[in-house]
Amino acid sequence: MTVVAILLLVVFVVLMLLHVPVAIAMGVACFAALYAVGGEPAELIARRLVNGIDSFALLAIPLFIFSGLLMGQGGMARRLIDLAAALLGRFPNGLAYVNTLACMLFGCISGSATAAVSSIGGVLIPEMERKKYDRDFSTALTTVSATCGLIIPPSNIMIVYAVVCGNVSIAALFLAGVFPGILFGCCIMAATFFFTKQSVRETEGVFSWSEAFLAFRRAFLSLFLIVIVLGGILCGIFTATEAAAIAVAYSFFLTMFVYREVRWRELPDILTQAATTTAVVMLLIGVCSALGWILATADVPQQAGELLRSISDNPIVLLLLINLLLLIIGTVMDMTPAVLIFTPIFLPVAGALGMHDIHFGIMIIANLCISLCTPPIGSCLFIGCSVGKTSITRITPKMIPYFFAMLVAVLIITFWSDLSLALPRWAGLI
Numbered sequence: 001m002t003v004v005a006i007l008l009l010v011v012f013v014v015l016m017l018l019h020v021p022v023a024i025a026m027g028v029a030c031f032a033a034l035y036a037v038g039g040e041p042a043e044l045i046a047r048r049l050v051n052g053i054d055s056f057a058l059l060a061i062p063l064f065i066f067s068g069l070l071m072g073q074g075g076m077a078r079r080l081i082d083l084a085a086a087l088l089g090r091f092p093n094g095l096a097y098v099n100t101l102a103c104m105l106f107g108c109i110s111g112s113a114t115a116a117v118s119s120i121g122g123v124l125i126p127e128m129e130r131k132k133y134d135r136d137f138s139t140a141l142t143t144v145s146a147t148c149g150l151i152i153p154p155s156n157i158m159i160v161y162a163v164v165c166g167n168v169s170i171a172a173l174f175l176a177g178v179f180p181g182i183l184f185g186c187c188i189m190a191a192t193f194f195f196t197k198q199s200v201r202e203t204e205g206v207f208s209w210s211e212a213f214l215a216f217r218r219a220f221l222s223l224f225l226i227v228i229v230l231g232g233i234l235c236g237i238f239t240a241t242e243a244a245a246i247a248v249a250y251s252f253f254l255t256m257f258v259y260r261e262v263r264w265r266e267l268p269d270i271l272t273q274a275a276t277t278t279a280v281v282m283l284l285i286g287v288c289s290a291l292g293w294i295l296a297t298a299d300v301p302q303q304a305g306e307l308l309r310s311i312s313d314n315p316i317v318l319l320l321l322i323n324l325l326l327l328i329i330g331t332v333m334d335m336t337p338a339v340l341i342f343t344p345i346f347l348p349v350a351g352a353l354g355m356h357d358i359h360f361g362i363m364i365i366a367n368l369c370i371s372l373c374t375p376p377i378g379s380c381l382f383i384g385c386s387v388g389k390t391s392i393t394r395i396t397p398k399m400i401p402y403f404f405a406m407l408v409a410v411l412i413i414t415f416w417s418d419l420s421l422a423l424p425r426w427a428g429l430i
Helices: 002-017 024-035 043-053 055-074 077-088 092-108 113-130 135-152 156-165 170-176 177-200 210-232 240-259 263-299 300-311 315-332 335-352 357-373 380-387 392-415 415-426
Strands: none
Touching: 002 024, 002 240, 002 263, 024 135, 024 263, 024 357, 043 135, 043 263, 055 077, 055 092, 055 113, 055 156, 055 240, 077 092, 077 113, 077 210, 077 240, 092 113, 092 135, 092 177, 092 210, 092 392, 113 135, 113 380, 135 380, 135 392, 156 170, 156 240, 156 263, 156 335, 156 357, 170 177, 170 210, 170 240, 170 415, 177 357, 177 392, 210 240, 210 300, 210 380, 263 335, 300 315, 300 335, 315 335, 315 357, 315 392, 335 357, 357 380, 357 392, 357 415, 380 392
16 A cells, blocks of 8 residues: 555656646556556556446536536526525625525536636626625635535536445435535625624615515526426436436527527537536546556555544544545645545545445535635636636635635534435435
8 A cells, every 4th residue: 555655646746746737647647556556557547547437427517517607608697696686685795695695596507616606706796896895805705605506406526426436326415415505605604794794884775575576587597497407306307417418408598599698609619618628527537537446456445444543433533534634635636536536535434434425425525615715726716816806815815714614514514414414315315
C-alpha cells in the first residue's frame, strides 16, 4: 500500500503543480502505479477506463447537463427569481433571502451549481447592488447558495456516486437529498440573518397573495419539471436516465417554443458547451475507475480503513475525522474526482459503523459542496467572481460565516440519519 499510495500521490501532485489537467494527471499517475503494483500490461488502464464509463446510468449525465444549460439560458431563472421575490422579498433584507431561495429552486430543475451561479447571479447580483447591497457580499451569497443545487435532486454528482457505489438506487439518492438540501438552504439563510441584521434595509410594501400567485403561475411550467422527473422515477414510469431524456425534451420545448428566449442559432454553442463538459466528466469517471482498480489491487481501501479504525473506535470521532479529511481534500480536488476516488476508501469504514450507503452518499456530497466555494480550485468561486466582477481575495472574507453555516448543516446531516433516509424509506426504496 505504502509504495503505491506514495507513488500515486507524488506523481499526481507534481503534475498538478505543473498545471496538468486533473484527468490527465490521474491517468499518468495510474500508469506509474500500475508498474509499481506488478508491471501489468498498460492496456489494462484503457480497459478499465472504458469499463468505467460503460454504464446506462451515466447516460443521464450529458442529458442533465444539456437540460441545465437550456434552463440557464431559457428564461427559467428570471421566473424563479420573481417567484422567490414574491415569497420572501417583503422581509427585511429580503433580497438576500430571495437569492438563496432562487438558487434552491433553480437547483431543483437544473441540478447544476455552476449554472445557478451564472444564471441567478447574472440577474440578482446587479439588482442587489442597485438596492445598496455590497457587491462582494452579494457575490459570496450567490456562490454558496448555488451549492444547494447539488444536494436537491436531480443531481449529476448523485448519479456519479450511485455508479461508484454500485448497489445504490439513484431514485433513493434523489429522494434522500430533499431534506438535506432544504437544510443547507435554511442554514445559509440563518447566516444571512445574522450577517445583515446590523444593516436592515426597508421592505417594499407587504406580502400579497395575488402577486405570489401570479409569480407562481409564471414559474409553474419551470417548476413542473420537478414533478415530471421525480414523480416519474418514483412511480416507476421511467428510470433516472429516461427521466434525463424527458427533462431535455421538456426544457427544449419550454425554451424554444414557449419562452422563446434562446434563438436557434445559439443551439450549436449550447450543444458544444454540453459536449465539452460531458467529455471532461466522463474522462474523469473513466480514469478514476482505473485508479480505483489499482487502489483495490494494492489493498489501499482496506488498509486505509484499518488505519482510521486504529486511531479510534468511537463512531463519532471516526465520522468527524472522515468529514475533516473530506474538507481538506475538497480544497485541492474538484468534487467529481473526490467522490470517485474517496468513496471506495471511506465507504467501508462508514459501513462498519452502521452508516447506510445512501446516508453516506448525502454526507460526502454535502461536505464536498463546501469545496466548490473554497480556493484554490472552487469552480463556483471562480464563476461567481466572474459574474460579480470581483476577486477571490475580496469575497472570501464575506464567505466565512457561510462556511460555518454549511459545516453546521454537514454535521446535522452526518449525525441525523433520518433526515436523509426518511423519504426513501417512506417511498419503499430502502
